[in-house]
Amino acid sequence: MTTTxxxxxxxxxxxxxxxxSPRRSRRRGSGGGAGAYIVLIALALFAIGPLVAVVFxxxxxxxxxxxxxxxxxxxxxxxxFTEAWTRGDFATTMRNSAIxxxxxxxxxCLIAGLAAYxxxxxxVPGSGIVVGYLFLGSxxxxxxxxxPLFFLWTQLxxxxxxxxxxxxxxxxxxxxxxxxxxxxxxxxxxxxxxxARLDGASDLQIARRVVLPLAWPGFLTVALIVALWSWNExxxxxxxxHDPKLRxxxxxxxxxxxxxxxxxxxxxxxxxxxxxxVVLLFLVLQRRFVSGLTAGGLK
Amino acid sequence: xxxxxxxxxxxAPGAARARRRSAxxxxxxxxxxxxxxxxxxxxxSIATVYYSLTDWSGLxxxxxxGLENYTKAFTDPDVHQALLxxxxxxxxxxxxxxxxxxxxxxxxxQVRRFQVLFRALYFIPYVVASVVxxxxxxxxxxxTSGIGHQFGIDHSWLGDTATSLFSVNFxxxxxxxxxxxxxxxxxxxxxxPQLYDAASxxxxxxxxxxxxxxxxxxxxxxxxxxxxxxxxxxxAFDYIFIMTQGGPxxxxxxxxxxxxxxxxxxxxxxxxxxxxxxxxxxxxVILAVYQYLRKKGWEDE
Numbered sequence: 001m002t003t004t005x006x007x008x009x010x011x012x013x014x015x016x017x018x019x020x021s022p023r024r025s026r027r028r029g030s031g032g033g034a035g036a037y038i039v040l041i042a043l044a045l046f047a048i049g050p051l052v053a054v055v056f057x058x059x060x061x062x063x064x065x066x067x068x069x070x071x072x073x074x075x076x077x078x079x080x081f082t083e084a085w086t087r088g089d090f091a092t093t094m095r096n097s098a099i100x101x102x103x104x105x106x107x108x109c110l111i112a113g114l115a116a117y118x119x120x121x122x123x124v125p126g127s128g129i130v131v132g133y134l135f136l137g138s139x140x141x142x143x144x145x146x147x148p149l150f151f152l153w154t155q156l157x158x159x160x161x162x163x164x165x166x167x168x169x170x171x172x173x174x175x176x177x178x179x180x181x182x183x184x185x186x187x188x189x190x191x192x193x194x195x196a197r198l199d200g201a202s203d204l205q206i207a208r209r210v211v212l213p214l215a216w217p218g219f220l221t222v223a224l225i226v227a228l229w230s231w232n233e234x235x236x237x238x239x240x241x242h243d244p245k246l247r248x249x250x251x252x253x254x255x256x257x258x259x260x261x262x263x264x265x266x267x268x269x270x271x272x273x274x275x276x277x278v279v280l281l282f283l284v285l286q287r288r289f290v291s292g293l294t295a296g297g298l299k
Numbered sequence: 300x301x302x303x304x305x306x307x308x309x310x311a312p313g314a315a316r317a318r319r320r321s322a323x324x325x326x327x328x329x330x331x332x333x334x335x336x337x338x339x340x341x342x343x344s345i346a347t348v349y350y351s352l353t354d355w356s357g358l359x360x361x362x363x364x365g366l367e368n369y370t371k372a373f374t375d376p377d378v379h380q381a382l383l384x385x386x387x388x389x390x391x392x393x394x395x396x397x398x399x400x401x402x403x404x405x406x407x408x409q410v411r412r413f414q415v416l417f418r419a420l421y422f423i424p425y426v427v428a429s430v431v432x433x434x435x436x437x438x439x440x441x442x443t444s445g446i447g448h449q450f451g452i453d454h455s456w457l458g459d460t461a462t463s464l465f466s467v468n469f470x471x472x473x474x475x476x477x478x479x480x481x482x483x484x485x486x487x488x489x490x491x492p493q494l495y496d497a498a499s500x501x502x503x504x505x506x507x508x509x510x511x512x513x514x515x516x517x518x519x520x521x522x523x524x525x526x527x528x529x530x531x532x533x534x535a536f537d538y539i540f541i542m543t544q545g546g547p548x549x550x551x552x553x554x555x556x557x558x559x560x561x562x563x564x565x566x567x568x569x570x571x572x573x574x575x576x577x578x579x580x581x582x583x584v585i586l587a588v589y590q591y592l593r594k595k596g597w598e599d600e
Binding site: 033037039040044048051053054057065066068070112115118119123124125127130137139141142146147148149150151168172175178203207228232234239251253254262264268271274279282283286289290293294 | 318321322324325326328329331332333335336338339340341342343344346347350357358399402403406407409410413415417418419420421422423424425426427428429430431434435436437438439441443444445446448449473477478481482485530533534536537540541555558559562563568571572574575576578579582586
């Protein structure tokens with residue numbers, strides 16, 4: 001989950017592909033057309049085909065999958081979904097994941113928002129070092145701090161504790177979020193905050209009343225990315241949460257799949273529970289996802 | 300702290316006072332981030348340096364043993380094998396997604412219709428959870444119900460020592476290349492179209508244009524992605540851990556999975572710390588070389 005944002009100079013060039021309008025793409029003469037599209041469609045099938053096969057298999061029984069693993073289902077049975085939902089205890093794990101996502105998003109936005117404000121609108125001596133540390137620190141492999149962190153969390157009774165996991169997500173996601181928000185906040189003219197300060201507003205008031213309303217697209221991007229990562233995250237969750245009742249969907253899905261490793265119909269249905277919300281949200285908010293994930297999400 | 304600020308205000312003009320105040324508030328605003336980082340990342344990282352010099356189970360007291368863990372790592376055949384797998388992983392992961400990403404991005408930059416749609420489709424595997432992608436491919440690579448089975452090849456791709464590493468790497472490449480395609484596409488859209496026109500006036504074909512205009516145009520992005528590929532290779536963990544757990548018989552073990560097992564299955568946390576620190580050292584060397592070459596102007600010719 002550790003994000004890697006190493007080099008501002010080069011990342012900014014790749015930072016926002018969604019802002020480069022596709023319509024700006026270069027006009028081509030003749031000869032581009034059909035051949036290019038054939039390859040593009042082949043690539044699209046390669047990318048999406050496996051996920052389509054999962055959707056197909058979620059509606060099939062295992063006999064049908066065995067004889068015909070890749071074809072569309074012959075009937076639309078929802079048995080796999082209902083069975084996967086109860087056997088996988090998705091009601092519990094979805095709730096756990098919702099708590100984790102919400103906690104991670106709110107905390108990260110607050111922590112990173114405050115830090116980004118200080119790094120963009122306040123004159124803090126040594127802020128350059130902080131920014132450099134945030135860039136460099138996110139390149140550290142988690143293996144470096146995993147074991148002592150686990151030891152520490154055990155001592156603090158934060159293992160098998162949703163809050164303990166959320167705190168780790170704050171720490172690992174906040175550097176990326178801070179850098180991303182900082183780039184948004186730097187676009188807000190200092191005159192605005194100075195004017196508010198002259199009117200006697202405190203920095204907290206300025207942050208809340210002036211900066212936040214102007215920077216909400218940045219916060220929305222951070223919220224989406226942190227929610228996505230928290231929902232998908234697996235490494236910290238499997239290491240720090242062992243109680244099945246506290247597992248988020250990702251690790252619970254993994255355990256479920258190990259248990260029913262030959263029941264492809266049911267695991268496919270469970271997979272749909274997990275990827276469905278993500279893919280739908282992605283399709284609706286594609287630009288925001290792409291810009292957020294490519295800006296700092298080089299993880 | 301407030302009294303100090305007030306005290307200086309008497310002597311210093313208002314500007315200095317404001318600066319001082321701004322600094323105090325600034326550090327207060329940075330405090331949650333820094334404290335959190337200290338507790339979760341920096342503190343434990345420093346502790347790792349100490350623990351790497353000890354014999355430690357991960358729970359009880361640690362016994363100082365000097366550099367023994369490091370000398371053990373140097374001669375450990377498991378580590379050698381895992382490092383070799385990391386090298387193989389780097390070669391594959393550094394070439395396959397890169398080539399596919401370049402191909403996809405270049406073709407996308409050439410067409411006008413459905414560009415957004417294709418981009419979305421290529422990107423989707425990247426936003427899907429690793430556990431789900433892994434499960435999907437476990438199904439598709441299974442000898443009883445997968446793609447091979449459909450065509451009469453009942454090979455256990457993940458269960459065979461000869462193919463396990465390549466199979467997991469294939470799945471990682473599959474989920475990742477679309478992300479690179481999107482990054483490269485963005486970089487390609489920043490290239491001045493007149494360069495292409497000039498090249499085509501000079502009689503350059505599409506392939507020549509790609510070599511002489513596109514690749515040089517996205518050079519900074521390419522170099523950055525190559526650097527990241529090295530780092531990602533050392534971090535490679537999720538898919539291996541989920542799909543094969545490094546097996547069978549260590550055939551898909553990399554350093555990160557080996558380290559994890561040493562820590563949590565073998566209770567050799569001290570040894571695991573030494574492996575983790577060694578990986579970090581390798582990463583640091585690579586970053587340093589990158590910075591050095593960048594300063595020498597390798598990137599911006």
